[in-house]
Amino acid sequence: MIASLNRRQFLSTAAAGLAASALPYRAHAATSPLTMQAAWINDAEFAGYFLGLDRGYFTDAGLDLEYLSGGPDVIPESTIIAGRADLALTTPDTTIKAITEQGAPFKIIGAQYQKNPIGIVSLAKNPINEPKDLIGKTLAVPPVNVISVEAMLKMNGIDPSQVNIVPYAYDPTPLVKGEIDASLDFTTNVPFTIKQAGEDATSFLLYDFGYTIYNDTVVVTEQVLAEKRDLLVAWLAASRKAWAENLADPSVWPPKFAETHFAGTGRSIENELYFNAAQKPLMESAEGYFALTGDGIEKCLSALGEVGIVGSADMFDTSLLAEI
């Protein structure tokens, strides 16, 4: 066999050998493939997962994790229904609506954000500090989130027709230019962008005005839950560990991803640092990252119930977190 190796084969074999010896021992342990669909492009919202990938926490947990970036036009739930990913980070309102109205076989097994970071962002010079201020104003909302905003408005006694809701393409330019009065966006992110554009922003969370839902809920199909339960528990454990390390000091990790995970997004590292620090209080829970507490689930369901999305506690499966 050795005699028949030609130069190219020899080189590739040697390279493989070198690569293998350079890897830590854990790479040799058997890992099972698992694919996750993120909810957005690569930014600090997913810093914990990038840390977990780079530090080998997922590999340590026996996972060969494939990470699919999201984006403004990716519907994460569709990816898991199509079988292209095992788990997805979603907004709970669309997920539960899909379960009740479309019969989608989903289970929620964790929640990255205990408080949904989306809120109404406006300029400090034309401030919108509470839902009432929106009446008669133009509010830009991403199509995926229209139902969330209508929910919050109704909860505060405002008919959604009193607000001029236009689609939002995640571009704060119209807000800075005064073409719209407010937009729905991540309060962890867009105030930074607006500051860069030379304006000061003000914002409030939908969560603080009755729309008490989670965000980036970890969703799987019932089939995946049955077949890959161990892997999902391992994913939750590794993700929890990675997030704890990332948020211990939010300024440490984002710069390390500049040339890798964050490359090509066109966003600055200062932006990611702002984001990473801002999201910390929204993710923390006494029961650890990704917690699904009885109280949290009840709040989430009652807020959704206000807009006719009638979910039930059995759409959540808290037993995986309990196994960690």
Place this chain on the structure above:
Amino acid sequence: MAGEGAGRHAGLRNAVILLLVWELVGQLGIVAGGALPPPSDILIRLWQDRADYPRHIGATLWASALGFVIGNVVAIAGGILFAMSPLMLRLFRGINIAAFALPPIAIAPILALTLSGMAPRITLAALGVYFVTMTATVIGISQADSRAQDVIRAYGGTRWKVLRLVQLRSAVPSILAGLRVAAPNAVLGAILAEFGGGGRWGLGTYLLGSLGRAEPDRLWGIGLVATVIAGLSYAGFAVLSHRMLGATKAVTLNTAVPAGQPRPGHVAERIAVALVAITLPFTIWWALIRLSGAPAMIAKTPVDVFTYLFLSPASSTAQAKLLAALGQTLPITFAGMAAGLGFAFLLAIGTKLSPRATQAFMPIALVTQTMPLVALTPLLVLILGRGTSLTLWITISVTFFPAFVTLAQGISLVPRSAEELPRVYGGSRWQELRLVTIPASLPYLFAATRLTVPRALLGVMIAEWLATGRGIGNLLNQSRGYLDYGMIWSVAAVSVILSVVFFQIVVVVERRVLARLGMTTSE
């Protein structure tokens, strides 16, 4: 060709003037408070972002190139088959019209749902080139010199020999002209499929991801890069065909869907063929779903869509939503189309009085034709906002230029002798226009209308999806958020069917009117 030289100089001069005005307007921040940055800022920004571009461009180029190759192979094979067998051409008429008329944005979400990885982008790019090249092949083959064919036959050559030795060779110029128009289509298709397709790399992905930065100079940079790629692909094939064949100038595609000549008699047979032609697209749709093995919740067959719209408990809600959305989309589509066509018609007639202006205007028309619509829309949003005027302007801009090019070229073909006749009898300029130029341009007005029907609908849907939040474009986008797969498929099916129906209406009206006037259809 002094006239052409002067025209080219004028084109260059106009481009330079345009750039200077743009720079000035940008520097002063006149338009929408700085949403139109000056070209120098855009170039500086491009340079600063240069590290981001290679992989995004690579992904888009890869998908467009692969789609271009696949689409053209299918198109040329199909073109040969259709040219050889009029029956096949008639049977596939439904498919071919649908391929021409379907607004790519309507099926982009469906492709993203049912296919994975780069496949949606490649498919949409391939679909974008199929019709153009197929038509060019059929025309090229059927216009081969019949005397040369007779020579082969006289020496006992088979049908295959005739095809290989004469028809395919003489079809080369036509096919090359088709490839030239097809190339930018492939780029547009690939970028469109990045909407809703996910993935980390690609110009469309970069554009969508960059919308959140409040940095118009970067958006313009991405739009410019996309335009340059599309323009270069066009220019590449233009140079190739020029090298091989010398100058031929067709800047628009041929929109006459080739129709097999129905044989006289046998009404029953004709009806049978027509029925197959109508049902074939649905059969293929159904077969593809069955073959893809995609989950039933996502992948809907024609039967599923019919059930969703008419037989299920939620049908009435679905119908109401769809009709309301159509009620918002259709009027503005027609208004935009009418305005775009009317404006193009007036200007084309006007340029009869000053042909040089036409030539100077042509390069600008060409650039706007190759600029991918998806890249243009966010830029227009920055300038025009998100109201009805945005939709209207997008529709006008996508219909005006192709219509103008078609009309201006058609009008320039009016025989001199016909124009001179009124003059000889002492007619005025106006009488000459009324009696000769306008009637002579009618076939081209119809050709332009055929060309713009699907483009107008595509333009409106993109504007609705990205900006205004009304109509079927928005319904399509919103249904994705609600995981309402039945509605996604319904919107796609309805918009394709509507496009085909409008196209057919134009064809029928065109035949009637031109037959009454004793004219033939322009190609």
